[in-house]
Amino acid sequence: MTGDYRRFALTRAGQAIVVVLLAYVFTFLIISVLPGDAITNTLRDPQHGLSEEDIQRIVAFYGLDQPVIVQLLLSLGRFLTGELGFSLQSNLPVSQIVGDALPSTLTLATTALLIAIIFAVAIAYGAQYLPGKWAAIVRSIPSFFLSVPNFVIGLILIEFFAFRLHSFTTTDPHSPVATLFAAITLAIPVSAPLAEVLIASLDHESRQEYALVARSRGLSEARLFAKHLVKPSALPSVAMVALIVGELLGGSVITETIFGRDGIGTVVQKAVTGEDQPVLQAVVSLSAVVFVAVNLVADLASPLLDPRVKLRETKLKEKVGA
């Protein structure tokens, strides 16, 4: 690895950390200006049965009797050391709440991402190589996918596969088959922008002269696609994949609700209705970290995938001439 790349990677990683911190501060400020007083609303809710002593301890822990800026610094300091605090609703550590919900959501999101990529590649391949009329139909799939709301797809899949075909039962939403259908629900709208980017860049690449020359060398269409076109077409898609991770995080809230899954979505929903500030703060920050990390990976990968991105390389032609 060259020194240039290391410098580039370190700069990008530094920028990513700054973005995460800013996201944390921003979330904190947004939550703190929300109407409603966390202390009276939540802590003094007789339903929680907290003693005056407990309340005092929590107030002191979060600095709730102090100015917002002090609360922010306290909270930020703990965040940096990995300490996420306690839920105001259940008194459980936030890390435990999030930790319990995370695997389910991660499974769902990762499966959905894979399915979305498979869908997108299949659509793009079809758009490129199916005969005229069929290609036109395939090309219209992304806009169709994009215009059908996620919950409609979910409900149709449940109606058809759970109630009619009995492929899975809604009472066990975490079974592999149920997870698969939840992931398909989540993947369909997310695959649309990815497919569009892929179709556009495949169109572009297949018109390049090198594709023609490779064909003149006797490559079959399938080999041309796999060997020559996929990689350069994937370059813009890598950035797109990083962006759709954001949509996966957002979409999982709805999908989890429809399929009755426990996950980050459910946690968020409860935290919002219950004004559970530490939980909300943790989940939003976690999403920011995931989003930024995925984009960082995409950024770092692009010079490795595309040799032209590397900067300031001594060109061979300067050394040996024409």
Add this chain to the structure above:
Amino acid sequence: MSADLLTVEGLSIAYGPTVVVHDVSFSLAQGESLALIGESGSGKSTIAKAILRLLPHGEATATGRVALNGRDVLGLPEKQFRPLRGRELGFIPQDPASALNPVRTIGAQAHEAAALLGETDPAVRRARILDVLEQVGLPDPVRVYDSYPHQLSGGMLQRVLIALTVLPRPSLIVADEPTSALDVTVQKLILDMLTELRQELDISLLLITHDLAIAAERADSLVVLKDGAVQESGSSRDIFTAPQTDYARSLQADVPALHPDRYRAQRTVFAAEPTHDVVFRPAAVASRSTGLQIDVQGVTKRFSAGGKDVLACDGVSFAVERGRTHALVGESGSGKTTAVRLLLGLEQPDSGRISVAGQSTSGRSRAEVRDIRRHLQLVYQNPFTSLDPTWRVGRIVREPLDQFGVGTKPERARRVEEALASVGLPTDVASRRPAHLSGGQRQRVAIARALVVRPDVVVLDEPTSALDVSVQAGILELLSKLQRELGLTYLFVSHDLALVRQVADTVSVLRKGQVVEAGAVEDIFSRPQHTYTRALLDSIPLATPAAALGGIAAEAKQPAKATA
């Protein structure tokens, strides 16, 4: 004559309802070479693509017969045609820079060609690839093998492409303008190498080109195309020495190398006395003579790129008298573009002195430089990119007048009209946009834009390199006429020595930022002193018309010897 390797009979090609190739027939014998020649839009590349079956699916339809070794390949299903690709039928594309996959190494792509030999052992394949890379004259095959296309120069890439094409030993190579994107000296090396390989490996060549000189030099027979139809066909020698059709005659007349004095008569009217020996003044002697319109003295410019210093101009000096044409000749990277930018005041020299029409341009404020620029106008290389596509021609030509605040509105309109008339364009062009004009018309608009402020000096930066030969002749004729009528001084920047001989009085040959040779055009052409100048002269196809006309048959029969 051996049996025909390639036979094309009644080939017609249509894009939808538009027929672009009409009933074209020709044949090519084993081991022979044939050139399809014509201007852009003549259908030559379309025919090549039809033979290679690389026309876009569903968009183009080809009818007629294309037989390779007696077997009709036009109607063959792709599955049966594919084994012929590469093995029987090789393809060398026009622009080497875009003909290789930018994100895969040369080696990875070369393996595809090597695989056509049926060799399955990657180590053997690799050895074969390195051999062929060496064979095409690449100095460090291993390094090239591991390189990505963007790490190699255009000339090296074209060598790579030729290597990959000859590797599977096809019987026919279709080369589509294989050198038009390259520098002239590189162009000659590549063509020599291709000719030699062809001889060695007994490969037939179908050469697509717009350059009659190259076609005549490199091919046994010619097919002249215009608007998708064959105008004339026969042996190179016959067509070249005695063209039968008007079109072939005009193509022949437009080859700069064959008619070095074509524009001389019109040009020298202005300076009645032929004073060639004193026209060019060596920079050291050049004085503040009122006759000097451009005076560049010992100009040096250094750029630093990627921590490395590049001396783009190293003590460059030249001077041009009023009403004369001076040419700056050199290949890419020779510093000619930097010299022009310095002259135009777009860059400031590190040292040295530049004056235009007696006024020094260096060390002046922006406003003053702007004022000087009124006397100094530029015609750019590519008229397809130098005109704002959203503006109408009238506004494009008027822009310099608006810029310098010349005259009243009706006066400006009148001057725009005059300028358009002087470049031979009808008045109604003013209301059109560049997209509706041909390349030649666009370049005329660019010339009108330069002339509208009535400059003394016009810098012509490769003004015809983006144009067809016949269009080029029209533009050069116009420039000569304008020079005579308006007493313009030209600085003509070009890489094409044949062209320079036609239009320039004096010439400076640039190499790596230095003037290696300078003098009157006649002297440079008849007695070149520097080896680089000789190399440039050698690279002109058919540099000596006598040899071309008399000895072409001999040359065509023994190209390997002629170019060894």
